[in-house]
Amino acid sequence: MKIVTWNVNSLKVRLPHVLDWLAEHRPDALCLQELKLEDPAFPHEELAAAGYQAVSNGQKTYNGVAILTPVAAEDVARDIPGFADEQKRIVAATVNGVRVICGYFPNGQAVGSEKFEYKLRWLAALTEWVRDELRRHPKLVLTGDFNIAPEARDAHPDWKEEIHVSPQEREAFRALTALGLTDAFRLFEQPEKSYSWWDYRQGAFRRNFGLRIDHILVSEPLRAACRSCTVDKAPRKLERPSDHAPVVLELDA
Structure with a gap:
């Protein structure tokens, strides 16, 4: 089984890249973030022609998530139960x-800002919900753009901003893994300075000035089934790319 996460930073702009990637790699689940479009505008026809269907949770201009699958997804859920939020950030399916x-x-914008406090509240609510989901679904994958580089090696040594690497954010990441989840990427030996996001500015991708903020966490019953977890940099080299690269998990499941 192949599960992939990719922040496409506008599905409308990046749809040709997504369709080409699907045709080449044929994942069992492609999890997309930052769609930047509402559900009625979701490109179901184009994806169906490529052999995929989707469940989405979108909004205009900002945010938005989707799961693309070649078979029908089941038990679909959207948003964090009990957490009042106008921002569309979660979709789940079996x-x-x-x-x-x-x-x-x-x-989170900046440490200490209102958006940072919202980030911490959101993470706390997510953690409690995932705890419940694990009780119902022992085989679970939590994936997406976490906007957190969990360890020093996940950020370029010259990264000077507090955001994405603050103690509070890293502690929130550890709270998720403490539920019984494992960072699949770190199950395998990886090259130094392995990142999944590079700013568009100042030649960041060319200089490999990046952060590893896109993650795939797996529950304990899936840990032994993991065969590889890699960052596919190829789409980041295309014309008009997303600033993120896909992260690909292959597992026997």
């Missing part, structure tokens, strides 16, 4: 017996 949660985590 795919081939695996519970897949796709999230676009808040950016």
Whole structure:
């Protein structure tokens, strides 16, 4: 089974890239973030022609998430139960017996800001919900753009901003893994300075000045089934790319 997360930073703009990637890699679940379009505008016809269907949770201009699958997804859920939020950041579904949660985590803007406090509240609510989901679905994958680089090695040494690397954000990431989730990327030996996001500015991708903020966390019953987890940089090299690259998990499940 192949599960992928990719912040496409506008599905309307990046749809040709997504369709080409689907045709080449044929994932069992492609989790997309930052769609930047409402559900009525979702490109179901184009995806159906490529052999995929989708469940989405979108909004105009900002945010938005979707899970693309070649088979019908089951038990679909949207948003964090009990957490009042106008921002569309969560969609979940069961795919081939695996519970897949796709999230676009808040950016936080700056440590100490109102948006940062919202990020911490959102993370706390997510953690409690995922705890419940794990009780119902032992085989679970939590994936998406976390907007958190969980360890020092996940940020370029010259990264000077507090956001994405603050102690509060990293502690929130550890709270998620403490539920019984494992960062699949770190199950395998990886190259130094492995990142999944590079700013558009100042030649960041060319200089590999990035952050690893796109993650795939797996529950304990899936840990032994993981075969590889990699960042596919190829789409980041295309014309008009997303600033994120897909992260690809392959597992026996």
